[in-house]
Amino acid sequence: MKKLFTQILPVFTVVFLLAFAAVAQTKVGGTIKDAASKEPLIGVSVSVKGKVIGTITDANGHFAFTTSTPVPFTISVSMVGYERQEIAVKSAKSDIQIDLKEQSVLGQDVVVSASRIEESVLQSPVSIEKMDLRSIRETPAANFYDALRNMKGVEVSTQSVNFSSISMRGFNSNGNVRVVQLIDGMDNQAPGLNFSVGNIVGISELDLEGLEVLPGAASALYGPNAMNGIILMNSKSPFLYQGLSAQVKAGAMYAGNRAEALTPYGDVSLRYAKAINNKWAYKINFNMLSAEDWAATDTRDQSLLNGRSLGFGDRSTNLAYNGVGIYGDETNVNMLSSLTPLLGVPTNPLTAGINQISKATGGLLTPSAILGYIVPNVAISRQGYAESDIASYANRNIKFNAALHYRFNDKVELILQGSYGQGTAMYTGADRYSIKNFSMGQYKAELKGSNFFLRAYTTQENSGDAYATGTLGQLINEAAKPSQAWYPEYFSTFAGLALTNFGKVLQTTLAQTGNPTTAVGTAIASTQASFPYYHGTARSVADVGRLVPGTAAFNTAVEAIKGQALPRGAKFTDKSALYHLEGMYNLTEKLNNKVEMIVGANYRQYALNSEGTLFALDNAGNEFTINEFGAYAQVAKKMFADKFKLTGSLRYDKNENFEGQFSPRLSGVYSEGRSNFRASYQTGFRIPTTQDQYIDLQTPSARLLGGLAVVQDRYKLSGNSYTLQSVLAGKPAPYQSKAWKPEQVRTLEFGYKGFLGDRILADFYVYQSNFTNFSAGQVVVQTPAQHQDPAVLGNKLYSFPSNVDNEVVTNGWGLSLDYQLGSNWTLGTNVSYNAVKDNGGLNNYQLAFNTPNYRTNITIGNRNIGGSGWGVNAVWRYQEKFVWQSSIVNQVVNQSQQSLIPSFNTLDAQVSKKLSGLKSILKVGATNLFGTPYTTGWANPTVGSMYYVSITFDELLNK
Secondary structure (H helix, E strand, O other): OHHHHHHOHHHHHHHHHHHOOOOOOEEEEEEEEEOOOOOEOOOOEEEEOOOOOEEEOOOOOEEEEEEOOOOOEEEEEEOOOEOOEEEEEOOOEEEEEEEEOEOOOOOOOEEOOOOOOOEEHHHOOOOOEEEOHHHHHHOOOOOOOHHHHHOOOEEEEEEEOOEEEEEEOOOOOOOOOOEEEEEOOEEOEOOOOOOEOOOOOOOOHHHEEEEEEEEOOOHHHHOOOOOOEEEEEEEOOOOOOOEEEEEEEEEEEEOOOOOOOEEEEEEEEEEEEEEOOOOEEEEEEEEEEEEEOOOOOOOOEOOOOOOOOOEOOOOOOOOOOOEOOEEOOOOEEEHHHHHHHHHHOOOOHHHHHHHHHHHHOOOOOOHHHHHHHHOOOOEEEOOOEEHHHHOOOEEEEEEEEEEEEEEOOOOEEEEEEEEEEEEEEEEEOOOEEEEEEEEEEEEEEEEEEOOEEEEEEEEEEEOOOOEEHHHHHHHHHHHHOOHHHHHHHHHHHHHHHHHHHHHHHHHHHHHHHOOHHHHHHHHHHHHHHOHHHHHHHHHHHHOOOOOOOOOHHHHHHHHHHHOOEOOOOOEOOOOOEEEEEEEEEEOOHHHOOOOEEEEEEEEEEEEOOOOOOOEOOOOOOOOOEEEEEEEEEEEEEEEOOOOEEEEEEEEEEEEOOOOOEEEEEEEEEEEEOOEEEEEEEEEEEEOOOHHHHHEEEEOOOOEEEOOOHHHHHHHOOOOOOEEHHHHHOOOOOEOOOOOOOOEEEEEEEEEEEEEEOOOEEEEEEEEEEEEEOOEEEEEEEOOHHHOOOHHHHHHOEEEEEEEOOOOEEEEEEEEEEEEEEEOOEEEEEEEEEEEEOOOOOOOOOEOOOOOOOEEEEEEEEEOOHHHOOEEEEEEEEEEOOEEOOOOOOOHHHHHHOOOEEOOEEEEEEEEEEEEHHHOEEEEEEEEOOOOOOEOOOOOOOOEOEEEEEEEEEEOOOOO
């Protein structure tokens, strides 16, 4: 793949040479003012429509540039908060006077994500949400990424203060692989994880020009994995957004479940951009965040052993206690089952004592009966460690970005861009992971023209000092005393005490009463009444040498385990890389604008490198590489006096491990006045992730395996294992492997976007999605002879992705209403509904829909109250309770549908003041203002409140 990067350089060179053709130059200039105040406007974007050439206004509202575009042409004038204007230029002119009016009508945004070309958001063929510069500035969320949760139909799973996962239309997860996140055209996924790590390695808020969210299948244009949605972020061009800008945000985080409830929060950002002339421009971004993370302190018992159900408890209520947020207590053994085989070993002291008592009763009590009286049929677990004792809660994040832009002429611009991020955060997957010193770099070279782009980029991931917290908890116990020694000590101590008491009471009572039956009953009652004491004594004996948090011995053991790779240690290494080539060409002008047509193609390679800690190895002992390519075409045509626009697209993708996939899409938009009706048929597919294909990792809940035969066949699961569901039902059914295919979705959607009167903008959609070959979690047990003992399942479970036999059907709808109240006040609300249909035949799989049926937001705000420069914005959020299924949940709890995430509601609010003299905006805000704690997923942290003050300086801020 690296060779391909060098092979594409001649293509860039050819374009460079063509770009130097001599052409006539036209000079354009003028002044732009606010239509009401007549004050000059700074930073207004002025560009030739359909070209890359353009500039911005200076401190006096002046603009000037030279273009090779032949007259007549049109210049586009735009600025956030003002109505866009297009002005015809028929000759060179340097005194153009333009007055911009404040935008008073909603829905004037231009978007590109729905069709890969610019179009009105009102006339988009599918549902789309947008966040522009003003929305970013006015959000009451702590940062723009957290503000995504205020959008219609968007679900956010919070795992860390700076790591959230975005989902849409169901199948929410802590690392969503059905939603693609693009930053300046680059897939922001971590190559070894196949999902975006929030905004840890993303874009600075100061450099974000706009964000678009496209819910639903988008594979026809964006390729694999864009099944449930696309998040498209674009940074600011240094030609159009110049000067120095800075932001300092400081505050406090509060959550009552942390050791230190109130902790500081800080976020600093800097951006500098400069256009040296009409040819060269550059920009530099820096961002640093510091905070003490939210804590996961759910101590509910999820073992389901010893007759317990999921609920609050501890080791006093369940000897096999396994807390959700406690790690190391997953290890458990049944005491009676473990001691029973010893009855066949005459030399064993316990056996000898039992046989002696049995003989003394004249055979009234058999050895097995005596053992059953003195040893309860219970599972025993080792004591674990709280997450706060072993996780890295010192959350740090640094991001750096730089770009160099060169314009060859009006049509071609070269962009060389690099982004690097490093951070520490918590992530909930199959385990609870401390992503400590994780880093990722993305580096891009792009030729961008008025009707094409050619892009090459690479993503380089490094897991740093990351480790699996749950595995760490288990290994700390093993370092103090291996379970092979701990359990025998526990069991022998308990059984020795119980047997001694049983024999003593039996002998004494028999001597007193002469009645064997009475003596046996009294011995049983006395012994079993002392079980709590025996358990306490046995645990204290077995726990001798236990490592205590905070001690030097504990810290030494932790560091040693964290420094050793899985499976012997807790550290996992992931240095996987992604290489991507992509190009698109817009043929619309070539076709004389009679139809809109674009074509494109891409090639991608994943180079897996976990140093043997995560992924399976090939026969030569190397990790795998995965190659895939795709190509697409889209045609659009306006009809019926331009009131109806029909768009069709088709894409083909091929991954080396799977058959090729076709993804068609057909949509139509009918516009009448200020109303727009849309209908679309969309398809999408998901190529299994790199981990779904090749993972081979032992976790506290199960061994995770890839779905490819090259991985599974090594464990001989087919015909030699049993589905977990059948085992739990007491009727083991053999598992038989089958062909594994990429999942596909077909979505039919209808929608409306338009105005209800003069002040209300409405957006409504309804959809149904039909998934085939849906990839869900399959769990099998390889020791069917012990299926009656759930306590032994933990080390015998294998979890891997598999295709669901039946079709999986989801449906839903969304509605948003934005109302202009007058005097700059706006009121908005949105509600979304998502559901998965229970159509039978899905009981053997964990679909992990993980989405509330209903979710709603209500917003109210005013960006400039009475022209005073004061602004206010508030958002109230609510979502219903729902079931959460994932690989970190106890597999039996998963299957029993007990893993509920409670409903919650929050209120975020902010007040801002524009400080014109300082070219700054002061903002005071709070998230989860009332402080009601909530969680978004199983084993995820409890989210509290954040209070902050920020000041943003912008050299080009208008008065």
